[in-house]
Amino acid sequence: MSHGRRRAEKPTTVLSVVGTGLSYLALCLAAMAALILVVVPMITGSQTYSVLTSSMAPKYAPGTFLVVKPVPFEELGVGDIITYQIESGSSAVITHRITAVGSEQSGETVFTTKGDNNSVEDELPVREIQVKGKLFYAVPFVGFIANGLGNSDRGAVAQWGAVALLGYGVITLIRGTLAKKRKDDDDRGGQNPDSGDDDSILPGFGAAEDGSWNSPDHADPILTDCDGCDHDHPNGKSDTRDRRDGRKHVTV
Structure with missing residues (x-):
């Protein structure tokens, strides 16, 4: 039986933090420039x-x-x-x-x-x-x-400049969102919810093909039963009681 292991998280470096900060700063500046230099003048006439x-x-x-x-x-x-x-x-x-x-x-x-x-x-x-x-x-x-x-080209360039600034802002925002999603996926990558692994089960124990429960050395499990019972096992096996500890040992 396999066991899922959580992959180690990548350490956050100073360069990655600075890069993320600069990206968001550039996004803010681009949006502000487009707003102040183009959008507001166009809206207000x-x-x-x-x-x-x-x-x-x-x-x-x-x-x-x-x-x-x-x-x-x-x-x-x-x-x-x-x-x-x-x-x-x-x-x-x-x-x-x-x-x-x-x-x-x-x-x-x-x-x-x-x-x-x-x-x-x-x-x-x-x-x-x-x-x-x-x-x-x-x-x-x-x-x-x-x-x-120049005066003749200013209007057209301003409109294209606004499109470029807003486009850059949108691209930067999308890149930041995708990068965050990839990081979240990496953080969850070590745990597969569909793998069926259960770390609460002791290593080496598992169910055999016939449905019986086997230990690592394939020894018969010890069953604790009620005291004073002397009935046959449902699977046709006989039960013998160890009177010293009051437990049954299943034998063939």
């Missing part, structure tokens, strides 16, 4: 821009990635950072802070703007038609990558 000059430094230094969300013109006020077109129909924009709210002779509301790092206010007032939106949030350094892509 925001536009993305990159800071090219130092007019809003140091907080919004060159290379900062800006997410600008459209808001009603009347909700804007002093202190808000807005992105606006320099000229109507031009793709060139400026992102500056509103320093004053005024009105033209026609009654039209206009804004006075200024860069945080500039010493003077912008020369021309900003009208409603020029405003693209209000600064939603900014991510430092990411704008350098966007600058390299």
Whole structure:
């Protein structure tokens, strides 16, 4: 009769722990990057821009990635950072802070703007038609990558970048799940529930082919019976009693 043995568990190494931690960290970073740089701007209808000059430094230094969300013109006020077109129909924009709210002779509301790092206010007032939106949030350094892509390719690359980041996250998650499943299988591999092994049975004892129970030296088992009985054995064997210890010995 075979006996199942539990295989020794593989020791957990520092490298495996570090590798697992880095994998989950990369997954979190990829998901966060996709969320912040692509998903949120798409859901909110925001536009993305990159800071090219130092007019809003140091907080919004060159290379900062800006997410600008459209808001009603009347909700804007002093202190808000807005992105606006320099000229109507031009793709060139400026992102500056509103320093004053005024009105033209026609009654039209206009804004006075200024860069945080500039010493003077912008020369021309900003009208409603020029405003693209209000600064939603900014991510430092990411704008350098966007600058390299150019304005014409930024939208398509952003979408493909989101797909790549999310795909990487999904693959990392699946790999982690499969690795955990393999480890659990290895931990349970030494015990086969269908093998029929029972470690509670003493080694060397087992049932013979005719149904009898044999010991290692094939000796007849000692049966303990009630005292005072002198009947025949059901299998045709006679029973003799050892009067010293009150036990029967089965003989043929």
